[in-house]
Amino acid sequence: MKSASIIMIIGSAMLLGLFVFPLWSIELEAPQYPNGIGMNIHLDGLQGREKHDLQNIDGLNHYIGMRKLPKADEMWEFSTFPKVIGAMAVLGIVIGLISLFKSISPKWFLAWLVLMVILGVLGMYDFNNWMVDYGTNLDPKAIMKMTDADGNPLSYKPPLFGTRHILNFVAHSYPSTGAYMMGFGMFLTFMAYWLGIKKTKIVNT
């Protein structure tokens, strides 16, 4: 049970990587941008890949009537997400520590993981909602009003996951280092649960 507890602590501690590394990254490519232009989505706000990328993305987007990218204080998510992730990391570490000194059921590990998955899905849902709004809620006075084949206004929503052509740009949207660390951490907590079950069974038999 000792090794499972340590894995649980490490796994949940890996969430803290999100305070340093970006969660998601959106990269735009176009002929005029041979080196690309992009933004990293951090827990507490957006950052340009290069110093002025956010301003330059806003500059491009104003032609099609998209709003400016939100500043950290313009979305509740950027203050709430760090609290949720911080709390979950602390909770996971505390569960791991308790099990290190006191025998508790490995189901606590699983419970943490289930909660984390639910929160993660909610987070992704919220993120996608924002992107739909950002990509479709356009200025009626937009300089360029593009429509699709059916005559409906074109959505400029970047993909949640994957690659999409939007006018002269190709947008790539993929998880970044922080998300990979979180994913691996969650996998570790599952390992901790699985190992804990196995050890418990051996002790019992």
Add this chain to the structure above:
Amino acid sequence: MNTISKYMFSIIAFVLITSCGNNNNSGNTGAMNSSKAEKVYVAPGEHDEYYAFFSGGYSGNITVAGLPSGRMLKEIPVFSQFPTSGYGYSEETKPMLNTSFGFVPWGDAHHPDISQTNGELDGRWIFINENNTPRIARVSLETFETEEIIELPNSAGNHASSFVTENTEFIVAGTRFAVPNPQRDMPISEMKGQFKGPLSFVSIADNGRMNLEFQLNMPGFNYDLAHPGRNKSHGWFFFTSYNTEEANTLMEVNASQNDKDYIAAVNWQKIADFVKNGGGTKMAGKYAHNVYDEKTHTATSTIKDGVITVDPRDVKGAVFYIPIPKSPHGCDVDPSGEYIVGSGKLSTDLSVYSFDKILAAIEKEDFVDDSYGIPVLSYENTIAGVVAQPGLGPLHTEFDGLGNAYTTFFISSEVVKWKLGTWEVVDRQPTFYSVGHLMIPGGNSRKPFGKYMVAMNKITKDRYLPTGPELEHSAQLYDISGEKMELLSDFPTHGEPHYAAGIRADIIKDKSKKYYELSENEHPYVAKSESEAKVTRNGNEVHISMTMIRSHFSPDNIEGVKVGDKVYLHMTNLEQDFDVPHGFSIIGANTSEILVMPGQTKTIVWEPKREGVWPFYCTDFCSALHQEMQGYIRVSAANSNTPLKFTLDDE
């Protein structure tokens, strides 16, 4: 044989087969030509290996080209107004062209030289001299903009310039047209012994700032070219002079009478120490010192007065003359510093002097004469060797760092490669036509990049499609990596390049600035956002701080300007991205447009003469809606009461 060795064997066999194929390819002339083409071919999207900075001669500017392609990359305005960007027209850059004679819109740019550390090109700055109104300019190799210009007083014809010492301690300026010093009203025919040829020494601080430290008040010969000592001869400077006859009329004949003229050998370290210890006398002399500030995006011009003058006879063991045949042009020092190559342009031989022998002769006081009190060394006892009969009209020599020298011959129109030490001619190649200087990247430093050589010609004739009587000057690129020089290509250059400087591109290309930080802009009339844009009136002066971003100006409707006003249009480009300049121009402005780089502020003055509504627009195709990037200024009668009003989208 196991699997791995089988793979290894097949890879080796493949390499052998392909390299044999290559050997076979170069066997016929068609393939020879195609291999030459390959040597200068830079594929679309790829970069040249070298930067070459060509002086523009009478264009007053520098043109930047890539080598080996010969593609022109940019023209950097230095001494001449440049309406393309507004240099010398904008309020910020007009002071750059100020001199003690007032505003001079043009210059004659001659010899660029790149800053050095330990005798090797470091790529911080490039310097260039102006011949007509003696000046030296410093150009940043981060922004490729002229940052500083210093005028040289009491001098005329600054030709022996702008050459830098090994650690960029000093840069020199010479006097090609001997003049009274100080200037005074006197009969021209009494010049002999009365005129002087001051040599100026300008120090370079770590931040690049130039300071006129002292002038060496030499006898009134015509100082033509110069080269600092390198390596073992560091601390010395060598200048060629002609007209030791001191003729003042029909110079082509009267200045060509003496069998020998002089190379002046100057121990500048000794003189700098002499001056540091209080030596020399302060002499009158007005000169302009113009400095461009990258933060305020504005130049200031200061008129200074007075310069320390040193009489060469006052510093013992510092200044000597060495005889050299027939009106020399170049005097070039090899990378080791031992050899000084003198090119007597009317001589058929090249004289190469030995620095060791010069020092030994000075030590032994082996003087054959004196000229106005300056000891003259013996030709025979300082000469290291003579390249006999290499061609006609030798002008200038550079080196490949492998023991070879390359000399241009104007009259016989060729470049001759010869060996230092044995003085034997190795190869000669024709140029098209009448070559002046040549350039090997780093070829005047301790460490040349001996791969390419460019010959800069004075005569073009039939080299390109005819373009009327006036032609651009031709240049030829040679591959000098082999024993024989190989002519690769031929390309036109802008103005009249008297010389060029080349450097490996990777030394500077990654430092090249992409835009200016708007947050660091300290221009007094900057508008860092549209909310900071404003119009203010002060008497009949109107200051408009306007912003530019794709694809509009803010404000773009202005009212309340009157006939007779002096309207300052301060334009700030809000963009913070690479290669998004905006331009600005308004109908009726008696000046050029301005091209404003991202993060920069530039100003032009407009004095409206007629009532009306006058449009302005962006002159640089900036975006899909560039055509819409325009606005209006309403001009009312001088006595009208139209209130000052400025809006964007009626806000």
